[in-house]
Amino acid sequence: MLVSYNWLQDYVDLDGITPEDLANKITNAGIEVEHLNYPGEGLKGIVVGKVESCTQHPEAEKLHLCQVNLGSETVQIVCGAPNVAAGQKVPVATVGARIAGNVKIKRAKLRGEVSNGMICSLDELGFDHNYVPKEYADGIYVFDDEVPVGADALPFLNLDDALLELDILVNSAHCMNMIGVAYEVSAILDRPLHLAKPHVEESDQEASEKIQVMIADPKKVPYYGARLLTGINVKPSPRWMQLRLIAAGVRPINNVVDSSNYVMLEYGQPLHTFDYDQFGSERVLVRAAGENEEITTLDGQRRKLTNEDLLITNGKQGVAVAGVMGGENTEVSAATKNVLLEAAVFDSISIRRTAARLQLRSDASSRYEKGIDRNRVVSAADRAAELLTQFADATVLRGIVDAGERTVPDCMITMPWQKINQVLGAQLTLEEITGTLKRLHFSVETEGDTMHVSVPARRFDVTIPEDLVEEVGRVFGYNHIKATLPEGTSAHAALTPYQKARRRVEALMEGTGLSQVYTYSLTTKESVASYAVRNQEAAPTQVIWPMSEEHAALRQSMIPQLINVVHYHLNRQMPNVKFYEIGKVFLPVAGAARPAEEEHLAGIITGKRSERTWEGEANDVDFFSVKGIVETLFDALGVSSQISYQPAKRSGMHPGQTADILRNGEVIGYVGALHPKVEKDNDLNKTFVFEVALDALIRHGELGITYQGLPRFPSTTRDIALVVKRATAASDLDRVIRKNGAPLLHSLRLFDVYEGSHVADDEKSLAFSLVYQDPERTLTDDEVNAVHEKIIKACADEFGAELRG
């Protein structure tokens, strides 16, 4: 909403209040002034000139030589505008003047003729071309009435104004019009409000003889009023009205359209004017549109309606989409003589739906959507009739023909007045509270501790006691409320075990050199299902109206996005990177619209383990680098003993370098190398990834800690090298050794794997270091030997393992 500072002074005395002051005060009282513009800023030396004579330029067909009276002198100005003529009063940029764009006007010679200045178009004075009236769009501006020659032209063009652009939120719809803003400013400044009641001269002829009004559904159309105006002379509206419309961002059209727009800006009441002679009947029937009923709107578009839309009809066919746009068949034209003026109230939800569906958001529909003052509808019609009488020579037929309720009662709010202090934490007196409410032009009665507040319909946003708390708070000013700390129940708060464990996971990942990233949850439909830890049978979750193909469906794995991040770095000469992400993946559930959400941890590493240093070339990362990361994680979370790894074939992964990660037999993730084909498609070097369901891993928080005393007796270490078939999994040997070593085998570590000339082609040698310990005593050699032999035998039995000589 653009508010003209000059216009506002019609209603509230702004003496001593600068536009900046006003903007700050309005902002601080709750309606943000987003911009404060001075449309005449930078303009200088623009005066009213009178074109005394206008002759053809001898050398140029399109130029005119004008003798222009500037009051103190008459000068020659060369003007190229097609509409310049002798006798006109025009804005003249004199020599030395500044016009829009900070252009300086100099004395010039045009095709040999001296030009002492420039006759200006509105564009040249900084007006937005979109709002310039058609009659001046291609030429200079011409004053239409008595303006003093030689005077500063800016005030006559409203270029001494300041424009406040208000950010209207849902609760400030009452400020979508000048009168509403005036009420607000009157309350903020605590200054009186001056509202003139419109005065309508009516003829003796009753409007009801010429028109009838019927409403089919009073719930959707609480009120419909019509006035008839005859003998209209369609022409441009007066300068002041045009300039106010332009300031508000509305392009002047003609006096009929302009008057109804002007009243909408002033009263907030959308009006519509029909050419009565084209109306086709003497009856207005407002009803729901039929399913697929069609109407051609003012913009020439054929619109198909539904039975949710409200349609203004002449009893037979549609003449306007209620509250949204008029019909082409009844449009006011230059030939219009008689006008049917509509002032109505329509259901805001219905208008909102229709405007949204037809994609026809207009000044009118947005006001209906956000709400209008129910009690201003009749006076708005009167105001329009008054303006059309004055500026379009209209004769107003007697009476408003209407249906529905013309007014609604005030909203009564009863509450203990102290509630305002209780909620705000303030110590206002009763007088301060009632005084503030009265500034808002609410009437207040008190009765002991209780206060009855009568809120007029123009403040339809105020309906409950809390609304009054806000009204008092914002007008009184929150800066007057002292900060306190809550006195209520003290609450103990801590991270949940899960949240604590998750922080630990973050620290661990970063400790192993991975940097945290956040990627988007919405990704392409194509990549969305790949790399899921568990393949989903149900179709991926998709959004109805994606903004782009890039963000159309919900990810089931973070790996595809992490691949993109690595790709991004490779393109920028950063081949050695390591990342992790913790975030939700969204697993579709058959028969349900909502996916199951799981928090996962995913990582990606590529390139060198570390940068090359002076000590020499660094090693490339490999499968065991990435596996080491997840193993470190499981150790730190104390779950390693529950974890196992199984060779796995997964889409997009290297078939020989991928392992599923199982916790107690359930697959909770995987780790491995990307498939070389994926690497090639994405221009990646050798790249390794993992993803683990974090919920499954730390569902119960971190495991508890059970303290064990330090060993008091020495341990015995024995190393063995076992030769087995190459296909034998190290983890199987590990399992058998541990099983047979219990309980004396304290720890076990694989320290060498050998394949080569010293063993057979299909064999390998695995060397383990075994530590035996008994917490209660020192083990003898015989005891250790017995267990050791048992282990070797078990390995021989299960895997055909032989001791390497």
Added chain:
Amino acid sequence: MLKEKLLELRQQALSTIDSADELKALQEAHVRFLGKKGPITEILKGMGKLSKEERPDVGKLANEVRQLIAARIEEKKTDLEARLLDLKLESEKLDVTLPGRKTVPGSHHLLASIIREVEDLFIGLGFSIEEGPEVEQDYYNFEALNLPKDHPARDMQDSFYITDDILMRTHTSPVQARTLEKHKGVGPVKIICPGKVYRRDNDDATHSHQFMQIEGLYVDHKVRLSDLKGILTVFAKHMFGADREIRLRPSFFPFTEPSVEMDISCFRCGGHGCNVCKGTGWIEILGAGMVHPNVLRMSGFDPSEYTGFAFGMGPERIAMLKYGIEDIRHFYTDDIRFLKQFYRA
């Protein structure tokens, strides 16, 4: 005769020891002069052949010579060892200005750091951390927050809907509604809710279709707007510096009444006006307000017994303000050169 021999041996031994320049030579000298087959041992063995008069003198001299030689060897050995150590140390000399073998840790995402800082502050103030689903029911995302269907403040165009009833949450407020509901009408409820939210925006320097939010909620008997002001003052000073001041400006949110925006005095210029605060001296940080009675009622709390406040902030905005980051997309592009800068954040 023997005396002269002893004196001569002493002379020989001392000069051999003095000229030894490695431990091996000393070893040899020891064997040669003091060994079991050495001359002094021989002399001592032959003592029996001497006269009674000669025996004490020669014996004494022989022992003196032996001790002297042994002492000198020991002395020389310490000396040589020290020199050898010096040589070894000299050979081990490093260029200590060469870089060490660093472990390069990864960095914590700046948004995660901001969220953690806010979490830790509010845990200290007695707020628990609640989380909730990112794919939400329309009811929790809108209706339970006093945004019925067709409310002008909600626009289908602004949300990623999955079905008519399911959408990507547009704020973390549904966690508030869910948590209130869980408490079945009994306070206090004191929570903050960090998380990802989604809006139908085109990504550009100032918009992101996915971003973070942290919301706070405190519902109890007699919670006041002045308490909100107090808590937010603590927050502003903690996050932006001890000399920050705050101001509350009226605003509108459907789920709070009254609603306010919180501004802080500019941390760059201290309130005099600069390009960070666009000359106003104040920076808009977050939205807040007193929980709307409809919200309390719908989640099972009696608004005549309970009041509460709520606030919501954007970690991206806080980060961008604090560090002068010019493009919100940096947070999701994850360029390592960006991420690493906030390693210590």
